[in-house]
Amino acid sequence: MSNIARIMQQATAGAAGAGLDVDEAFSTYLYDGTGSAQTITNGIDLSGEGGLVWLKRRDGAEAHFLYDTERGTSNAIFSNQTNGNTTISNAVTSFNSDGFTLGTYDSVNSSDGHEYVSWTFRKAPSFFDIQTYTGDGSYMYVNHNLGSTPGMIIVKSLDSQSDADAVAWHVWHRNIGTRRLHLNSTSYNAGAQRIDAVGSSSFRVGVEISNSGKNYVAYIFAHNNNDGIFGPKGNQDIIKCGSYTGNDSDSTPIDVNLGFEPQWLFIKNAASVNRNWVIVDTNRGFTYGNAGSSSETTDRSLCPNLQSSEETCSTSTAVTRVDPTSTGFTIRGKSGTCNELGNHIYVAIRRGSLFTPTDATKVFAPLAYTTTDGSWQDRILESNFTTDLSINGYRNISDGGTHTFVDRLRGGDGGYATILRSHQTNAESIRTGDYYRWPQTGQSVTSNEWSKYNAGNGLNYYNYQWKRAPGYFDMVAYTGTGSATTVSHNLGVAPEMIWTKNRDASANWCVYHKGLNSGTNPENYKVFLNLTNAESTGSNRWNDTAPTSSVFSVGTSSQTNGSGNDMIAYLFATVAGVSKVGSFTGTTSDLTIDCGFSSGARFVLIKLVSGSGDWVLWDSTRGIVSGNDPYLLLNSTAAEVTNTDFIDPHSSGFTVTAGYQNNLSEYIFYAIA
Numbered sequence: 001m002s003n004i005a006r007i008m009q010q011a012t013a014g015a016a017g018a019g020l021d022v023d024e025a026f027s028t029y030l031y032d033g034t035g036s037a038q039t040i041t042n043g044i045d046l047s048g049e050g051g052l053v054w055l056k057r058r059d060g061a062e063a064h065f066l067y068d069t070e071r072g073t074s075n076a077i078f079s080n081q082t083n084g085n086t087t088i089s090n091a092v093t094s095f096n097s098d099g100f101t102l103g104t105y106d107s108v109n110s111s112d113g114h115e116y117v118s119w120t121f122r123k124a125p126s127f128f129d130i131q132t133y134t135g136d137g138s139y140m141y142v143n144h145n146l147g148s149t150p151g152m153i154i155v156k157s158l159d160s161q162s163d164a165d166a167v168a169w170h171v172w173h174r175n176i177g178t179r180r181l182h183l184n185s186t187s188y189n190a191g192a193q194r195i196d197a198v199g200s201s202s203f204r205v206g207v208e209i210s211n212s213g214k215n216y217v218a219y220i221f222a223h224n225n226n227d228g229i230f231g232p233k234g235n236q237d238i239i240k241c242g243s244y245t246g247n248d249s250d251s252t253p254i255d256v257n258l259g260f261e262p263q264w265l266f267i268k269n270a271a272s273v274n275r276n277w278v279i280v281d282t283n284r285g286f287t288y289g290n291a292g293s294s295s296e297t298t299d300r301s302l303c304p305n306l307q308s309s310e311e312t313c314s315t316s317t318a319v320t321r322v323d324p325t326s327t328g329f330t331i332r333g334k335s336g337t338c339n340e341l342g343n344h345i346y347v348a349i350r351r352g353s354l355f356t357p358t359d360a361t362k363v364f365a366p367l368a369y370t371t372t373d374g375s376w377q378d379r380i381l382e383s384n385f386t387t388d389l390s391i392n393g394y395r396n397i398s399d400g401g402t403h404t405f406v407d408r409l410r411g412g413d414g415g416y417a418t419i420l421r422s423h424q425t426n427a428e429s430i431r432t433g434d435y436y437r438w439p440q441t442g443q444s445v446t447s448n449e450w451s452k453y454n455a456g457n458g459l460n461y462y463n464y465q466w467k468r469a470p471g472y473f474d475m476v477a478y479t480g481t482g483s484a485t486t487v488s489h490n491l492g493v494a495p496e497m498i499w500t501k502n503r504d505a506s507a508n509w510c511v512y513h514k515g516l517n518s519g520t521n522p523e524n525y526k527v528f529l530n531l532t533n534a535e536s537t538g539s540n541r542w543n544d545t546a547p548t549s550s551v552f553s554v555g556t557s558s559q560t561n562g563s564g565n566d567m568i569a570y571l572f573a574t575v576a577g578v579s580k581v582g583s584f585t586g587t588t589s590d591l592t593i594d595c596g597f598s599s600g601a602r603f604v605l606i607k608l609v610s611g612s613g614d615w616v617l618w619d620s621t622r623g624i625v626s627g628n629d630p631y632l633l634l635n636s637t638a639a640e641v642t643n644t645d646f647i648d649p650h651s652s653g654f655t656v657t658a659g660y661q662n663n664l665s666e667y668i669f670y671a672i673a
Contacts, residue, residue, distance in 0.1 A: 019234030022352030025127050026238075027120040028264060028283040029099075030058075035111020037093065039101045044120045046095035051122040052130060052219060053092055053100050054079075055108045056302055058115040058284070058310040062107045064302075067092040067100075069123075070130045071217060077156055079183050079304040082167040085158045085215075117284060117302070119264070121219075126229045127239055129220040132158075133205075137212030141202045144220050149200045150174075151223025151241025152347055154183055158215040165208050170194045172203075173345045174223055175243035176270055184305050187273045221347055231354035238350040244331070246271070246339045254339065256346070258328035261490055262286075263351040265322065265329060271342025276303040278337050280322060282351065283386075284310065287411030287418075288323045288477030289503065289566035301337075324351075324409070326476050326488040356471040356492070360578045360673040363472055366602050366619035367463040368395070387465040388475060389570065391422070395460035395622070395632070395640040400424075402637050409477045410503065410568060420501055420568070422529050422615075422634050428503045460640075462622060462632070464603070472579055474571040482563025484543045486551040494547050495571035496581035497670055499529055502558055503566040510541050510559040512552075515583025515668040516609060523547070527609055527668075530635050535609040535666075572670060580653065580671045583609075586661035595653030595671050600624070603672040604647060604654050605634065610666035616646070624649050 027042035044051060050069035056062065064079040065088075071077075073092050075085040090103030099120070102109045108116060121128045125147040133142050144150065153172045161167050169183035172195035180189040197204035209216060224237030240258045246269070247254060263282045269275035278301045280286040285300035299322050300310050321332040329348070331339050338344065357363045365383035388409075393402030403422040412418045412430065420428045466473050470492035478487050480502070489495065498512040509529035516522035516535045523546045526538040541560050545553035552569070554561040561567070574581050580595035595601060602620040607613055615634035622630045622640070626649065630642045646660035653671055661667075 018232050018355075019228075019230045019236070020124060021354050022230065022238050022263075022350050025122045025124045025230070026264065026349050027099075027118070028281045029118045029120065030283055031102075031116050031118065033106075033108075033110035033112065033114045033116060035104060035106075035109065037101060037103055038109065039096070040099045040118060041096075042099040042118070042120055044099055044122045045097050046100055046120070046122065047097050049123050050130065051095075051120060051128070053095075054119040054121075055091075056117055057107065057110075058117055058300075058302070060114060060309050061307045063307050064304055065091060065108055068130050068217065068219075069095050070132045071158070075158075077158070077217070079169060080307050082164070082169075082184060084160050084167065117281075119279075119281070126222050126224055126227065128222065131218045131220065133216055133218070135205075135210035135212055135214045135216065137207065138210060139204055139206055140210050141197070141204050142218060143202045144218070146220055146222050147200065147229075148222055148224075148227055150198055150203065150220045151239070152221040153195050153198065153203060154219045154221075155195060155205060155209050156217050157209065157211075158217055161211060161214060163208070163211075165194075166211055166214075170209055171268075172196075172198065173243075173270075174198075174241055175343070175345050177343065179270060181268060181270060183277060186275050186277075186305060188270065232356075236354055238352075238354075240348045241346070242348075243270075243343055243345045246331075246334075246341055246344050248334045248339060248341045250333050254331040255325070256328045256330070258348050258350075260328070260350040261326050262324055262329055262348040264349040265324075266347040267322075267338055268345050269337055269340055269342070270345050272336065272340050275336050275340070277305050278303060282324065282408055285411045286322065286324055288325070288409050289321070289479075323477070325478070326490050351468070351490075353467075353469050355469070356575055357469045357578050360602070363467040363469050363578070364603065364672045365463075365465045366621040367465065368621045369461050369463070371459045371461075383465045385465075385467045388468045389466040389473075391464045393462055393632070395462055395630070397459060398637050398639045400637050402632075403634055407475055407568070409475050420503070422509060423636055425506045425508055425530060427505055428501075462619070464619070471573055472575045473573075476569045476571065478567050478569070480554075480558070480560075480562040480565045480567050482556060482558075482561060484553070484555050485561065486553050487569065488551050489569075489571055491549070491571045491573055493549050493573050495552060495573055497572040497668075498547065498552060499570045500554075500560045501568050502560075502562045503568055505558060505562055505565055507559045507562065510538075510557070512542055512547070513583075513609075513668045514581060515666075518666060519583065521546075523553070527607065528635075529615060532612045532614055532635060534611050534613075578673055581669075582671075583666065583668045584656070586656075586663055586665040586667060587658070588661075588663050589658050590648070590655055591658075591661065592650050592655045593653045593669065593671070595673070597653050597671075597673040598651060599673065600649045600651050601654045601671040601673060604669065605671070606656070606660075606667055606669045608662070608665055609668050611662070613667075616660075618647055624654065 029042045052068045055065040074089045076088045091105035091108045093103040094101040155170045157167045171181040194206040223241040228237035230236045267278045323330040389407040405420040410418045474491040496514040511527045516525040523542045526541045540555035540557040543553040543555040604618045607615045617632045630640045648655040
């Protein structure tokens with residue numbers, strides 16, 4: 001039984017078994033052209049389940065190339081053109097069980113190293129389907145396999161025809177009203193829809209897209225309405241087709257509630273003519289806010305109706321900032337594309353994953369590397385997953401450039417990374433030495449597809465990479481209010497440790513940890529990631545309110561809730577066999593910390609909280625051994641210390657030696673297997 005049949009059977013039966021994950025159904029993948037055949041491994045089973053591959057050059061003018069498994073690898077169509085099937089046999093050359101293979105066609109794989117994006121949609125119930133049909137010259141019904149009523153349908157003629165309307169890309173959307181939209185055009189037409197009678201098993205097409213003997217393809221997108229079949233229980237939503245009403249305001253945000261955080265957003269102003277279709281995604285720069293820029297034009301858009309290169313979501317007179325939130329997205333500012341008066345339609349796809357990890361190597365990577373000369377260097381840092389947070393720094397020199405935080409939610413601007421540093425109170429800034437285009441499997445999040453550093457010969461670096469996953473790690477970007485409030489998150493469990501930083505102002509990194517005050521009302525206490533201070537009370541940080549599985553509370557402090565300031569929070573929790581957030585009391589002898597691991601800890605962070613103490617950091621790549629273990633201080637620029645034996649390996653977690661502890665002192669820690 002195929003996965004589609006299995007999921008359909010499960011949905012029909014109302015079973016509570018596991019469904020698909022988001023990253024099994026959808027992928028945004030960035031790549032550079034090589035001029036040679038290359039395989040894109042994105043985890044999408046195209047050969048077994050079928051789907052659509054949508055390709056676009058980002059740094060120059062090229063058409064949008066669409067290939068699907070119904071029409072085969074030799075047939076391209078272009079969303080910005082009315083052409084039918086065009087035979088191009090060396091662009092996408094195969095659909096694979098974990099992605100697809102590119103040929104040498106210059107427009108999708110240039111030898112000049114141009115930048116490209118691919119969006120891959122897998123056929124799956126409650127998500128996406130593809131149907132081809134032959135017109136009979138009358139109104140006709142087309143069956144589909146979504147198992148639910150679609151939210152958007154796009155139909156394209158595959159043959160040449162004399163009628164311009166017949167060869168346009170016809171778009172039906174559940175919130176489009178009586179207007180007809182075309183994917184290849186900015187305009188709209190009033191009058192009867194070319195697609196109607198949309199139901200859970202079929203839809204009807206008009207005679208204009210049912211010409212006798214002519215062939216068509218339909219791309220069918222679901223709209224989950226608490227009826228999704230994804231996630232551990234097979235009941236979660238991952239795609240929404242909806243609308244919002246623009247207010248044409250620079251001062252009043254529009255909050256759209258999806259019930260999830262999106263990674264891909266497709267928007268069309270359906271109320272005005274001459275407005276482009278817009279696609280943003282988190283891999284190219286669909287981010288929350290921007291470092292100190294008054295224009296805040298960080299969101300990198302591509303327009304399906306244009307062959308033009310990637311640009312900011314803007315017009316000549318106004319700018320829109322589109323912010324992903326933990327529950328949907330926010331439109332800030334006015335523009336023709338995303339915020340004029342009237343109706344705007346969208347399709348949003350959820351950020352993954354929906355499953356709690358069972359293998360720490362799939363969600364965390366401790367890496368190290370050494371420069372070989374003083375020039376810019378391209379290097380691949382193997383993580384084997386798409387990274388959401390990276391911390392990078394020097395090991396063998398004391399330098400203020402260490403402990404550099406880069407994450408996908410904060411993104412960057414002008415092609416450069418937006419950084420924070422854990423030893424500083426500074427507001428975030430743009431790092432002009434590194435690119436920020438987000439990486440894929442096996443590539444560092446710190447920069448572009450490659451990690452580039454201008455440094456001297458023989459300098460040693462560390463790099464830690466986290467992937468967001470339920471129960472394990474989450475990030476939340478939000479705007480402070482200055483008044484006590486709650487902030488939604490998607491960790492799925494109550495966070496056991498939270499690091500917050502005011503991105504717009506000089507402020508301490510404020511830390512909540514369940515082990516503060518020996519675990520009694522820890523929400524009344526705080527420590528600072530950038531300081532050695534002991535724990536202290538601070539009701540205006542967490543509002544004396546314990547976090548829950550859906551929200552954490554913040555008080556009036558600018559460290560956690562600066563009025564009008566962009567904020568970032570990193571949330572951590574314990575996952576059996578994967579991670580451990582805990583505390584211990586010092587003794588006069590070696591103390592084994594049982595984290596529930598089977599092969600020991602690869603990452604250990606410890607802080608003394610009953611007195612002044614550093615945030616001391618070890619990892620297995622630099623060495624957690626029976627002898628001396630190199631450590632760094634997350635709150636300091638000091639070079640790595642290599643001549644101490646403060647921790648030892650242990651299969652269940654790690655052992656803290658007597659040489660590190662103070663008898664009866666209280667410590668908090670975070671460890672990853």
